[in-house]
Amino acid sequence: MISSLPLRSPAEPLTRTMSSSAIFDSVRKRDGSDRCWDGVRGAARFIVPGSPDDFEEFFILDRESIVALRDTRCTVAEQHLYPGEDYVKFHIRFSGNSTISLEGYSGSQEISGPAFGIMVQPRERLKVEHIPGCGHQRWLTILLTREDFVDMFESTLPHLPPSLAAFSTGKTGQPFIGSAQLTRALSQTATAMFSSQLHGSTRRLFFEAKTLELLSIISSQLTQKYVPEKRLTLTARDGDKLREVFRLLEDDPATLPSMGVLARQLGMNRDKLIKGFKQMHGQTITEASLALRMHRARELLHSGESVTRVADLTGYAYIGNFSAAYRKFFGASPTHEHRKRECTD
Structure with a gap:
């Protein structure tokens, strides 16, 4: 069962922009340094400050959908700006926490791992994410274009929350931020992606297969008839x-x-x-x-x-x-x- 989450307190100043175009530029970058692993077209792996094992990794799928992984131990607070784009985002977080807010909407929402979240962000709205400078940030996000979302979730559209189903028609005037249970199946499949020791084209094929597996699990999880839970009033x-x-x-x-x-x-x-x-x-x-x-x-x-x-x-x-x-x-x-x-x- 999915429960939609309210937005609560104000956002903080921004320090970094992460858009799909920025990701595409990063993935296409070939500078020969250890900052960019580029084993195959449409993939990039970045070593980030901190532990030698810390990394950010991106895969661009067909139709410009994106799979992003992050495994870092943060020592410095980060604030990210995500421009509104035509994506529905499925977020699997194993550890770490952050606070998000949307420009034009009062309030913010804290997300703590382990958790599974879903987000539709209106194109004209900016998302602000604040990551505190401590703790282990380990998460995977799938950003599906509208076309891929319709292809993969067509049979479940009648059973989705209205704000999420509306994304398929281009009517994304209102945001949707929801959460659902991080099931064992989701956790196991995502963990396999973090643990993979494959490289090059074999790694890309493995990630594509595992991404489809994750989307299949998510689709099954969303086939339940959406009935908003009666929400508690929390001070x-x-x-x-x-x-x-x-x-x-x-x-x-x-x-x-x-x-x-x-x-x-x-x-x-x-x-x-x-x-x-x-x-x-x-x-x-x-x-x-x-x-x-x-x-x-x-x-x-x-x-x-x-x-x-x-x-x-x-x-x-x-x-x-x-x-x-x-x-x-x-x-x-x-x-x-x-x-x-x-x-x-």
Whole structure:
């Protein structure tokens, strides 16, 4: 089920512009430096300041649809400006947070990973995104042109939110910002794209296939009849408390208190805690906790920790339970991840 999200507080000054033309120019750039990996036409990979493993990567598909990946550990705050263009954007965020707002509309919306979001941005409106100078930003965005969107979602158009379905006809006067559950299928497919060690034309073919797989999963997820959920009225104080819940989960995803205990700690109604968290973050507290635990486990395995040690650090008393949960979430065993890391050292 998709829930549309309101826009809330004002935007901040802009420092960077990212338009499709800027991406196309970047992808076509051939300067021979390590700032641009150009293994095949229509693809570019940029090493960005920070860890040697940090990167931004773009693939241009047919009809100028774009797939963009980012995996960075930000140390400096960033503010991006995205001109309104004829795209519908599907955003899969594993970690990190940012705040977005649209020019001409009062308010802004905070997005925290893990999450799955959808956006239609009117052509005449600018989008502002502020990324704080801390944390691990890891996300994938598919920008579909109107033509590709109609081709791939034609059978689901009657079941989509009205503002999203209107994009297919060119009637995009009103923005649409929505969230849905970041399902295991979406997470696994996107993770495979981040983990790929392929290069050149083979990498491009792999990314095209995985992008189609993601769109197929998204299409299936959107076939449910859209019925707007009854939204809670959340005060600014409620919002602060719900963001605090997510920060608590990030600090210690292995320890999840009961909803009653958590509600009492925050001085918040239990029902508002549960429904408000899902309304704000697009997933339940339990789903967010599991996703954070699994991604934390994956980072620890990649850092060289043993499977037994990772199970303990992520709150699993029995290694068998950890292995089963990890395999169910990522589609591969933690032992496989650990061995793969050893092979690359």
